[in-house]
Amino acid sequence: MKIKNMHKDRILIIDFGSQYTALVARRIRELGVYCELWTYNVTKKQIKEFNPNGIILSGGPESSISHKSPRAPDHIFDIGIPILGICYGMQIMTIQLGGQVSTTNKREFGYTQVEIVKQNQLIFDLQDITNLSNKKILNVWMSHCDIITEIPEDFIAIAKTEHCPFTIIANDKKRFYGVQFHPEVTQTTQGQNLLKNFVHNICACKALWTPINILDNTIESLKQTLGTDKVILGLSGGIDSAVTALLLHRAIGDNLTCVFIDNGLLRLDEANQVMKMFSDHFGLNVLHIDAEKRFLNALDNIEEPEEKRKIIGQIFIEIFDEEASKLCNVQWLAQGTIYPDIIESAISINNPTCVIKSHHNVGGLPKNMQLRLVEPVKTLFKDEIKKIGLKLGLPDSIVFRHPFPGPGLAVRILGNVKKEYCDILRYADSIFIEELHHAKLYNNVSQAFTVFLPIRSVGVMGDQRKYDWVIALRAVETIDFMTARWAYLTHDFLAHVSNRIINEIQGISRVVYDISNKPPATIEWE
Numbered sequence: 001m002k003i004k005n006m007h008k009d010r011i012l013i014i015d016f017g018s019q020y021t022a023l024v025a026r027r028i029r030e031l032g033v034y035c036e037l038w039t040y041n042v043t044k045k046q047i048k049e050f051n052p053n054g055i056i057l058s059g060g061p062e063s064s065i066s067h068k069s070p071r072a073p074d075h076i077f078d079i080g081i082p083i084l085g086i087c088y089g090m091q092i093m094t095i096q097l098g099g100q101v102s103t104t105n106k107r108e109f110g111y112t113q114v115e116i117v118k119q120n121q122l123i124f125d126l127q128d129i130t131n132l133s134n135k136k137i138l139n140v141w142m143s144h145c146d147i148i149t150e151i152p153e154d155f156i157a158i159a160k161t162e163h164c165p166f167t168i169i170a171n172d173k174k175r176f177y178g179v180q181f182h183p184e185v186t187q188t189t190q191g192q193n194l195l196k197n198f199v200h201n202i203c204a205c206k207a208l209w210t211p212i213n214i215l216d217n218t219i220e221s222l223k224q225t226l227g228t229d230k231v232i233l234g235l236s237g238g239i240d241s242a243v244t245a246l247l248l249h250r251a252i253g254d255n256l257t258c259v260f261i262d263n264g265l266l267r268l269d270e271a272n273q274v275m276k277m278f279s280d281h282f283g284l285n286v287l288h289i290d291a292e293k294r295f296l297n298a299l300d301n302i303e304e305p306e307e308k309r310k311i312i313g314q315i316f317i318e319i320f321d322e323e324a325s326k327l328c329n330v331q332w333l334a335q336g337t338i339y340p341d342i343i344e345s346a347i348s349i350n351n352p353t354c355v356i357k358s359h360h361n362v363g364g365l366p367k368n369m370q371l372r373l374v375e376p377v378k379t380l381f382k383d384e385i386k387k388i389g390l391k392l393g394l395p396d397s398i399v400f401r402h403p404f405p406g407p408g409l410a411v412r413i414l415g416n417v418k419k420e421y422c423d424i425l426r427y428a429d430s431i432f433i434e435e436l437h438h439a440k441l442y443n444n445v446s447q448a449f450t451v452f453l454p455i456r457s458v459g460v461m462g463d464q465r466k467y468d469w470v471i472a473l474r475a476v477e478t479i480d481f482m483t484a485r486w487a488y489l490t491h492d493f494l495a496h497v498s499n500r501i502i503n504e505i506q507g508i509s510r511v512v513y514d515i516s517n518k519p520p521a522t523i524e525w526e
């Protein structure tokens with residue numbers, strides 16, 4: 001079988017810090033074209049090596065007028081490949097090529113109508129409505145204070161708004177384009193078609209980045225890299241490590257050993273389900289390490305959330321290290337790192353901001369281990385991993401399961417973690433999730449779980465006074481988990497879940513529902 005090179009056609013996205021840059025990358029990938037996201041200080045050599053068919057300059061939070069604000073590498077305008085500037089990216093392209101940008105008091109933010117004044121390849125066949133003068137109109141989403149007041153030489157205006165004469169600009173000869181709005185957000189209804197015109201027609205990229213090509217290419221390249229070497233992987237049962245495990249298993253079979261560490265902080269029956277799925281059903285080598293006591297002992301009397309995270313991460317590495325050293329001749333450590341992890345760490349290296357919660361701290365690279373690192377899904381976004389997971393035969397119950405934090409129930413039990421609390425919480429959580437499934441609401445919410453509040457409150461059951469613990473229900477809707485809205489579950493539904501939890505679980509006297517958005521609250525309580 002001849003495997004198609006899915007990386008042949010590619011787009012480089014230069015990131016100026018917009019909150020939507022990763023979304024641009026996802027949109028390009030959805031069009032079947034491989035792309036990578038690099039920060040604006042990418043070097044000439046790196047761009048040459050990457051050899052893109054086209055470049056996209058992202059939006060950014062800064063004012064392009066400020067002399068201190070970042071610029072695109074100047075030489076990209078001389079390579080002879082198409083460039084699309086989005087918002088800030090359009091403005092700095094304008095400035096760098098001799099045009100002018102000014103601050104306006106007519107800020108455009110949110111939904112805006114754009115009138116097309118000239119036809120062009122970038123907007124070929126695009127239209128939402130026509131206005132009274134029979135001009136084509138696009139409904140777009142804007143977010144800017146500065147506007148272009150003078151376009152560079154050889155550019156023409158393609159579209160305008162009431163306040164901005166240059167909302168889309170083009171230099172067809174050089175194939176440079178700029179859009180003041182954000183084509184990557186769904187509010188710009190023709191946005192994906194505009195990006196399609198750019199990558200498929202203007203940059204001539206073919207749609208080679210498909211789930212089946214990703215699968216075949218990845219397995220083939222793992223076979224070539226690993227040969228007959230042995231690999232060890234920490235399997236959590238989450239989608240990233242599950243897909244990593246199955247890809248490796250397809251490539252190297254029994255030379256893969258997975259280590260599944262049950263830290264006692266998992267959901268109801270989770271360890272059993274992971275073993276059944278990966279060991280019995282898929283036939284992987286999985287070592288099941290029951291380490292509940294070790295984790296709970298180490299967490300005894302630890303109240304501070306970041307300290308809990310650190311301890312859990314540390315013990316995880318210790319156990320993994322111990323198990324790895326028992327195996328002979330292992331040369332590689334596999335990790336389920338995904339593309340957003342790489343983007344986030346690149347951003348945090350360039351722009352160290354304060355850490356709100358230290359994520360990705362469980363399953364780090366064991367120190368002193370002389371292993372090489374293999375990360376089969378490190379160029380994939382979550383939605384791509386899910387598609388690959390389905391192709392590999394993972395069931396919906398794993399692929400579409402809500403995310404679960406590495407430190408598990410430890411960050412859902414406020415303060416001190418005890419086995420008694422874990423058992424109560426696991427049970428409450430399973431009732432909530434079961435009812436969400438019954439009511440067909442599970443897939444409508446992005447994440448749902450219960451939280452154990454170590455406070456006692458008075459209740460009455462039969463003629464007996466109770467003085468028991470409190471459970472909070474948390475359910476949120478979100479696209480990217482950076483912001484989230486609490487889910488508007490119906491009163492009837494909440495009443496039913498609350499009744500079941502209080503009636504079926506010993507030790508609970510009260511159930512509350514969390515109605516806090518993120519920000520300012522976070523999704524997890526710790």
Ligand code: XMP
Nearest residue numbers: 357358359360403405406407481522523524
């Ligand atoms: P927050 O609570 O920061 O959560 O709003 C955003 C998303 O991240 C998950 N989360 C974690 N995942 N280790 C993880 O692997 C952690 O320490 C951790 N803390 C939060 C959370 O479940 C949500 O999906």
